[in-house]
């Protein structure tokens with residue numbers, strides 16, 4: 001073994017948004033196996049922390065799922081290998097033909113990154129610009145867009161909770177013991193649980209691992225969070241718990257909100273959500289009495305009934321008690337690249353999708369209308385699609401409908417490391433180098449007061465036949481003929497003379513040709529990229545991001561020790577375990593509000609109307625045909641979206657069992673390990689039951705990310721577990737954001753005869 005094979009190399013885990021720093025030691029016969037993996041103590045965010053999943057990353061890097069040649073679909077549906085030059089030329093020509101016939105707006109883009117990779121997506125903006133593509137979406141538009149819309153109205157900024165310092169921590173439809181989402185989640189949860197002065201509140205129908213640690217578990221009936229939160233906020237009003245003085249100074253719209261909350265029948269709402277009124281009231285008092293409260297809402301409410309309203313009520317829960325801009329409460333992180341994009345600055349803009357007329361939030365078309373936008377007999381329908389690092393045929397609602405739509409496209413091109421359910425339907429599949437074979441980073445940088453960015457270096461050479469996304473997008477742009485060779489040569493020469501010279505030449509070129517600005521990432525990659533140290537060309541787009549960040553947040557970046565954008569960029573390039581790029585005070589939150597008067601805006605008319613309407617709804621409706629509520633897609637210790645296809649990565653729960661309460665299991669005569677059939681209005685599947693005391697009667701759950709196929713022998717794909725979206729329907733969605741109700745699917749459960 002050579003020295004490089006045995007040295008520990010710094011990178012990050014790519015299995016959830018925390019991206020904990022890890023160190024990897026390569027080995028094995030070809031020197032490409034992840035023989036050992038450990039937490040990286042030098043990483044300023046995670047400081048050595050990992051969960052059990054990081055140790056299984058070899059299943060991502062090495063396996064039979066990896067693609068090693070561009071593929072073209074034959075008429076009979078099989079694929080043939082083609083070389084990269086042919087693939088790039090044909091993909092560019094065919095997209096250009098769609099653009100020239102139907103307009104660039106008929107070319108839809110989906111994806112741009114998963115939990116560990118956002119650099120590729122940054123370069124895709126150039127390809128989209130070259131094609132005139134205007135509409136796009138990503139997984140965010142089936143989880144976070146309702147919250148983005150609310151944030152845009154109330155704050156014009158995104159917020160996160162400071163759980164490390166919070167006196168009271170509230171987890172709303174969020175199970176951080178399994179799903180993480182906050183730095184060193186399990187350590188923080190245990191610290192809160194241990195400290196008698198601090199209180200953890202969990203709102204979840206299931207007694208989750210997090211709920212087991214909580215002081216207060218509001219075990220609501222599924223889908224009733226809006227009533228629960230409305231009752232909590234109403235209790236503030238009823239019991240005089242509002243932070244009146246603070247609100248007078250910092251907020252507008254209080255009277256309108258209070259008027260609606262006064263009408264809430266707290267006892268009736270408590271009954272709807274199945275929680276004692278006295279418990280709701282004492283919970284409201286505990287929150288109001290705290291010196292600081294941090295709240296995390298996640299999929300349990302963002303993928304359930306009244307989801308945007310629930311996001312709104314979540315914000316009221318902490319705003320009405322003054323929990324913003326102080327330690328332990330809500331803060332506004334510094335951003336290097338803003339993932340929440342235009343939602344926040346654009347005040348939930350009025351753009352609509354061309355066919356369904358769905359609200360576009362943060363630049364994203366709701367995932368639940370994509371199939372409809374393709375299949376409609378409408379002149380503005382999407383005709384072609386580029387999918388990059390996403391698996392819509394598996395991960396979006398109603399897989400049957402989505403497959404039908406993807407098949408109806410004139411052209412589908414997929415960039416992925418694996419032959420996914422979506423890739424299988426594509427006309428061309430372009431194989432990407434893995435996230436450990438190229439420079440990569442994510443823009444999930446939400447920490448505070450020290451915010452961290454980690455540019456990861458490649459650990460190994462790209463698998464032969466694969467390319468990184470920056471290179472793929474650069475070649476597509478070149479094939480589309482949008483990069484003027486003369487201008488590019490001038491920029492390359494300037495870059496060779498130095499970054500200052502390059503900056504001057506770049507801004508001059510963009511001023512002369514504004515279109516060049518939209519191709520920016522690829523221009524930087526080709527011109528500045530080759531001059532970067534250690535082959536870091538894919539980091540070129542970060543040069544612009546670093547400058548933008550330093551210009552927008554000069555004090556924060558300087559406090560972290562970076563004199564300017566150039567210095568920040570150099571630090572990013574040099575840091576192997578990530579760098580602190582901003583240091584902030586809690587009060588900076590006020591400067592980052594983008595409301596017209598710099599205050600929190602408590603009232604949103606549409607939300608107050610929906611809130612009022614709760615009084616006329618008896619709670620979630622039930623259909624005797626489908627008496628259960630299925631949560632389709634729960635995070636467990638061995639789920640990781642669809643990143644790990646090899647089922648042997650799971651050390652427990654190998655096939656992703658269906659969880660059911662003991663009472664329901666008794667009634668149906670089911671035991672753990674038995675086969676059960678779950679049927680929804682949309683589909684039916686057989687799963688293995690797991691009788692689980694943590695479940696309440698009437699509620700069943702299936703894990704996310706199951707139902708992928710994998711060829712253990714490299715030839716015969718075998719599917720493990722239930723693909724949750726064979727059971728979900730596109731029309732079950734929120735009226736504001738179009739986000740799906742994956743956590744609230746009406747279902748029927750039956751023992752499988754003879755099993």
Ligand SMILES: Nc1nc2c(c(=O)[nH]1)N[C@H]1C(S)=C(S)[C@@H](COP(=O)(O)OP(=O)(O)OC[C@H]3O[C@@H](n4cnc5c(=O)[nH]c(N)nc54)[C@H](O)[C@@H]3O)O[C@H]1N2
Pocket residue numbers: 113114115117120139140142143299388389390391392394395396397415416417418420432433434435469632633634640641642643704724725728742
């Ligand atoms: N029913 C139901 N559906 C759900 C959910 C649920 O709870 N219930 N959860 C939803 C949520 S919150 C999310 S975020 C989505 C996630 O669903 P996806 O977006 O499908 O999941 P990811 O795991 O992020 O994987 C995206 C793809 O990236 C590929 N990939 C990995 N590395 C690279 C790379 O370096 N380059 C390229 N080009 N590709 C790469 C993987 O092979 C995979 O195909 O699923 C959603 N779907």
Ligand SMILES: Nc1nc2c(c(=O)[nH]1)N[C@H]1C(S)=C(S)[C@@H](COP(=O)(O)OP(=O)(O)OC[C@H]3O[C@@H](n4cnc5c(=O)[nH]c(N)nc54)[C@H](O)[C@@H]3O)O[C@H]1N2
Pocket residue numbers: 015016017143172173174175176178179180181203204205206208220221222223224225298299300301304631633634635636637638639640641704705743744
């Ligand atoms: N292990 C693991 N971790 C992950 C991921 C993964 O695939 N595996 N994926 C990552 C991604 S992309 C995301 S978006 C996050 C998601 O992270 P979470 O949102 O925490 O994950 P879920 O388990 O999907 O849903 C959270 C909880 O919602 C509850 N729930 C169901 N119905 C309701 C309801 O009506 N009301 C309330 N209040 N709660 C309800 C469930 O019981 C569950 O405990 O996790 C990230 N982390």
Ligand code: SF4
Pocket residue numbers: 013014015016017018019020049050051052053054180
């Ligand atoms: S899956 Fe675990 S180790 Fe990986 S980033 Fe998330 S918390 Fe960290």
Ligand SMILES: [Mo]
Pocket residue numbers: 139143
């Ligand atoms: Mo997600």
